[in-house]
Amino acid sequence: MRNYQIYWIEESFANHYYGRERMFFGLFSDWERSSGDLNKIISKQVEFITKPIPYLPTHRILQHELVKVEGAKWIDTTAIIEGEDSGANLLMNERSISIEAWGPNDCEYLFFEILRRNMGQLLAIDLDNERYGWLKPIKQRKFIY
Template identity: 45%
Template sequence: MRSYQLYLIEDEFASHYFGKERLFFELFLEKEQSQGELKQIIEKQIQFITKPLPTFNLHKVITQKLGKNKDFRYENGVYYIQRKGVKSSARLKITNRVAYLESNGSYDTETIFFEALRQCETSFLAMDFEHQRYGWLNPIKERKFV
């Protein structure tokens, strides 16, 4: 099983740290591993660099993009895709500050959710702490100065 946490990074920080995603990953990983006062300090830092998720817009886009898909369902605030033919499934839960995506089997199923989220916002950062993987859903374009 693969588990991702997806955060919406403030545009200012996303563009400034383009190419340095590892720094974000290390901060979020440290929050997962810390306790007590240090954890509270890191949580405040994360609160500062992330934006609240636009849950209404996300719901609208996800249901528009996936609603006609026979493998898709929405139940009790959680989105599911279950593809029986390829034995692959994914589950997406969206909260105010973080989205949680869990998937099994083929990467195609989680990619369906990533594509829908990517179309909503440009600065989603996905992190899989167990497998030490992270990246932008929509790569941020580097500004060219003349």
């Protein structure tokens, strides 16, 4: 089972920490493991560096794109892609998108591709397997001297 949390990172933080995504992973990992006052402090940091996920536009984009995918359906507020022996569920929260995937095929990449094409600065984190990365890598500016 693979569980991803996808966060929309503020542009200034995304640009500044591009190439140092491990720092984001460390912050979200600490947030997951912490409790009490430390959890409150880290929660404020996470809230500061992330943007809320725009629910209706994102929902419309997913609905429009998933019509083209075989085995995709909506149940209440959850998007589901099911294959023969694999699948993925997507659930939108206020500040993150949760994706749970199972099986040998990587069904979650269909969700990643839809989100990548339509939104910017999205960071996907799988805390259990220590996997993380941008859905859409940031283009670096090249200055001519």
